[in-house]
Amino acid sequence: MSTLAHTMMTAARSADSGLTGPGELDRYPYAEAPGADRVSASVWDSTDPELGRVGRRTAGNRGRGLHGQLVQQLGQMIVSGDLGADRPLVPEEIGQRFEVSRTVVRESLRVLEAKGLVSARPNVGTRVRPVSDWNLLDPDIIEWRAFGPQRDDQRRELSELRWTIEPLAARLAAGHGREEVQQRLADMVEIMSHAMAQGDALTFSRADAEFHSLLIQVSGNRMLEHLSGIVSAALQVSGGPIAGCDRPNEASLSHHARIVDALATGDGSGAEAAMRQLLTVHPEVERVVPAPREH
Numbered sequence: 570m571s572t573l574a575h576t577m578m579t580a581a582r583s584a585d586s587g588l589t590g591p592g593e594l595d596r597y598p599y600a601e602a603p604g605a606d607r608v609s610a611s612v613w614d615s616t617d618p619e620l621g622r623v624g625r626r627t628a629g630n631r632g633r634g635l636h637g638q639l640v641q642q643l644g645q646m647i648v649s650g651d652l653g654a655d656r657p658l659v660p661e662e663i664g665q666r667f668e669v670s671r672t673v674v675r676e677s678l679r680v681l682e683a684k685g686l687v688s689a690r691p692n693v694g695t696r697v698r699p700v701s702d703w704n705l706l707d708p709d710i711i712e713w714r715a716f717g718p719q720r721d722d723q724r725r726e727l728s729e730l731r732w733t734i735e736p737l738a739a740r741l742a743a744g745h746g747r748e749e750v751q752q753r754l755a756d757m758v759e760i761m762s763h764a765m766a767q768g769d770a771l772t773f774s775r776a777d778a779e780f781h782s783l784l785i786q787v788s789g790n791r792m793l794e795h796l797s798g799i800v801s802a803a804l805q806v807s808g809g810p811i812a813g814c815d816r817p818n819e820a821s822l823s824h825h826a827r828i829v830d831a832l833a834t835g836d837g838s839g840a841e842a843a844m845r846q847l848l849t850v851h852p853e854v855e856r857v858v859p860a861p862r863e864h
Contacts, residue, residue: 647681648714685704727799754783778801
């Protein structure tokens with residue numbers, strides 16, 4: 570195994586990285602909404618009891634800090650519909666409910682505003698925005714939708730989006746072949762092979778995510794490059810046999826290797842075909858190609 574492959578397998582077992590920091594949205598203070606519009610106690614009380622104190626929910630938020638954990642919880646509540654559109658969010662009430670400081674609440678609301686989930690206006694306060702305003706390509710929102718009431722729609726939409734993006738990226742990448750990139754892609758396949766032999770699904774999935782992200786980044790199309798994070802999020806939340814790379818198996822490994830071979834020879838059509846097979850062929854899937862939505 571190459572040095573990079575060995576390093577990657579070791580690093581793959583480390584803890585997840587934290588949430589990105591707040592945006593540049595401290596434009597005005599968050600005014601309190603009129604008392605009649607405030608979030609009722611029943612709304613907060615109806616949520617998961619484990620949400621009562623931010624510090625209790627640490628398993629899924631390692632390295633995020635209090636404001637990152639509060640972003641996670643408020644984001645999940647908004648995306649799930651527990652906090653509906655135009656719902657006022659009063660910092661004092663949030664702070665009391667989750668037992669965090671006003672500063673933590675303000676930082677969390679800024680992050681949610683950057684994601685399009687809430688808006689803050691002078692003399693009006695902070696309110697939940699409708700779904701049409703959300704940044705649906707934000708990796709956190711993808712995750713929250715994928716594990717909430719909209720999970721089926723989110724996973725189908727991600728599958729359709731990947732079917733559109735990745736075969737094209739594979740074709741384009743064949744025209745931008747660089748030896749070091751091809752070696753790194755080959756290393757990812759090697760890592761997946763060793764991980765599968767050892768039954769290490771975590772390392773396999775992380776090498777898989779690196780493979781797909783790198784492939785998009787070397788496509789030579791900067792707009793596609795910006796979508797690499799979406800593909801990574803899709804791989805993390807796929808949650809079922811939608812594509813051939815959703816779980817370790819010989820067919821998945823073979824298709825990844827075919828893509829690398831096609832890139833090495835500059836065979837764009839071959840790389841595209843191999844990617845389509847990877848994304849659609851799975852023994853448990855009857856509908857191997859994402860079907861168009863019915864209108």
